[in-house]
Amino acid sequence: MKMPDFELPESVDMVIGDDGHSVASLLAEKVARVLDERLQNPGRASLAVSGGRTPVAFLELLSCKPIDWSRVDVVLVDERCVDEAAPDSNTRLIKQYLLRGAAAEARYIPLWRDGVSVSEGCREAERALDLIEWPLTVLVLGMGNDGHTASLFPDAPELFEALDSRKPARVLALAPPSQSQVRLSLTLRALGGARFKALHLKGADKLETLRQACEHLDDVAEMPVRVFLKMGLVVFWSA
Numbered sequence: 001m002k003m004p005d006f007e008l009p010e011s012v013d014m015v016i017g018d019d020g021h022s023v024a025s026l027l028a029e030k031v032a033r034v035l036d037e038r039l040q041n042p043g044r045a046s047l048a049v050s051g052g053r054t055p056v057a058f059l060e061l062l063s064c065k066p067i068d069w070s071r072v073d074v075v076l077v078d079e080r081c082v083d084e085a086a087p088d089s090n091t092r093l094i095k096q097y098l099l100r101g102a103a104a105e106a107r108y109i110p111l112w113r114d115g116v117s118v119s120e121g122c123r124e125a126e127r128a129l130d131l132i133e134w135p136l137t138v139l140v141l142g143m144g145n146d147g148h149t150a151s152l153f154p155d156a157p158e159l160f161e162a163l164d165s166r167k168p169a170r171v172l173a174l175a176p177p178s179q180s181q182v183r184l185s186l187t188l189r190a191l192g193g194a195r196f197k198a199l200h201l202k203g204a205d206k207l208e209t210l211r212q213a214c215e216h217l218d219d220v221a222e223m224p225v226r227v228f229l230k231m232g233l234v235v236f237w238s239a
């Protein structure tokens, strides 16, 4: 597979596979290796994963990796404020595809509990995140074709607060007019320090969005994913 015909920022590496399954497999291998390396030392590892359609095969493959899952904290990068039974609940996705088999031993740190107000839910999530040994060991981001990543949407009024890493919050509620639900998202403060960062993409449309994001890198408000491209990460992509 040839490299894309646009220039990647120096901070970005790219792994390209023949199909979605082979890329998911390469990403699962890499993530398992990074977690396992962390677990060679005392303490716990942490893994932040994304929701959406892209990560299903990756999560399934990762759940089979023989690592000491009992010492791994799993958290979502973002969650919709919906009941876990809702089809678009990211928690539902993680429980179905990742937290099973050996990986069921991992400690899952939910961002959202149904039945509370958004502000109380946000406070609960912040307290729950104190359980993690920061910084994150591994971060796997996705991206929408509007340039959002996690729930850092370009039209969210709370975007600048979420991207201000001087602010202490690790999680914020965002209500972008483009979305039908309020979201909780990890902030740049929480996401930015991750030791290994990946951006997992599938499809020609996502490659085109990546191309646009790689232009005008400094306009983070237009495409929030740019903040992570500037920091450096590995893109895993297939058509």
Ligand SMILES: O=C1O[C@H](COP(=O)(O)O)[C@@H](O)[C@H](O)[C@H]1O
Pocket (backbone or CB within 6 Å): 050, 051, 052, 053, 054, 055, 077, 078, 079, 141, 142, 143, 144, 149, 150, 151
């Ligand atoms: O809304 C979301 O979208 C992005 C991308 O989702 P995909 O279905 O195109 O893979 C995802 O990374 C994010 O976590 C999710 O909440």
